[in-house]
Amino acid sequence: MTPTSQQRPIGVFDSGIGGLSVLRALQAELPHERFVYLADSGHAPYGERGDAYVAARTHAITRYLQAVHGIKALVVACNTATAAAIHEVRTQCPDLPLVGLEPAIKPAVALSQTGRIGVIGTRGTLTSGKFALLLGSLQSQAEFVVQPCDGLAYAIERSTEHAVPDAAESSEVRELCTRYIAAMGTFGTAAGHIDTLVLGCTHYVFAEEELRALIGPAVRLVDTGEPVARQTRRLLQATGLLADPGDEIPAACDRMQLITTGSLLPLQAAAQRWLQLPARCCSTATVPADGAGAMVHEANRALAQ
Incomplete structure (x- = not known):
């Protein structure tokens, strides 16, 4: 039976597993929706590549999710891809809620009491023109300490390759967090201290424990998951595409399909660790430059059974 417009899935993608933090927020906000999540791990990390490369992958994945999965909306759960390509996707796909x-x-800015705010992110995000415009619009309202965190997203990605964190990989995440937080200055609630830290990469939510140990309990951590989930709900309501709240909530793997262009096992481990999803919800795909020609390798689901 052909699904109605409301029953079609929402596409979500990131360069890797970081966008699972956004997917988790979407799942909580929109319990009746179906989702197709694509981790472009075979082409990561985005944050240390050029804009042209990231834009090309964004266009290919958008075409793939439309052609193969019939998505009704797209959440670009990646700061780097948003900065590099979302304006082009809006132009090329004017009818796709984005x-x-x-x-x-x-x-x-609204949360900070000291007026001193830290921002961590990938170099691709923090050196983008889009971020420069955003930062410039708020410079008069607060002082921002901006810190690119080369290698951190990739280290977090590797640290989630096992359901139980590997000691060496966890140590690498801690060491990178320690290096970058130390470079930013003093955190705390006293005058002149950084009292709010913005997580400018979806991966960093999965290093919250390490970051919290470094900045202390009083400093606010701000990420984008919940605001994005609320905006997605508003957009679906405005376009008449919100799933019927009277419908039965789909079973786990009907509701959440997770796909990777890289190795399957890391995505399965991350899905189990962060979303409590069985490994059978995950599969692999090849998303070539033309996007629509991708082949989903459903046989990989058998590894979980």
């Missing part, structure tokens, strides 16, 4: 990410510095 939600992108940007570092949550606007909410941070």
Whole structure:
């Protein structure tokens, strides 16, 4: 039976597993919706590649999710891809409801009491023209300490390859967090201290424990998951595409299909660890430059059974 417009899935993608933090927020906000999540791990990390490369992957994945999965809306759960390509996707797909990410510095300004705000993210995000415009619009309202965190997203990605964190991989995440937080200055609630830290990459939510240990309990951590989920709900309501709340909530793997262009096992481990999803909800795909020609390798689901 052909699904109605409301029953079609929402597409969500990121360069890797970081966008699962956004997917988790979407799942909580929209319990009756179906989702197709694509981790482009075979072409990561985005944050240390050029805009042209990231834009090409964004266009290919958008075409793939439309052609193969018939998505009704797209959440670009990647700050780097949003900065590099979302304006082009809006132009090329004017009928596709689209939600992108940007570092949550606007909410941070409202939360900060000292007026000194830290922002961590990938170099691709923090050196983008889109971020420069956002930061410039708020410079008069707060002082921002901006810190690119080369290698951190990739280290977090590797640290989730096992349901139980590997000691060496966890140590690498801690060491990188320690290095970058130390470079930013003093955190705390006293005058002149950084009292709010913006997580400008979806991966960083999965290093919250390490970051919290470094900045202390009083500093606010701000990420984009919940605001993006609320914006997605508003957009679906405005376009008449919100799933019927009277419908039965789908079973786990009917509701959440997770796909990777890289190795399957890391996505399965991350899905189990962060979303409590069985490994059978995950599969692999090849998403070539033309996007629509991708082949989903459903046989990989057998590894979980």
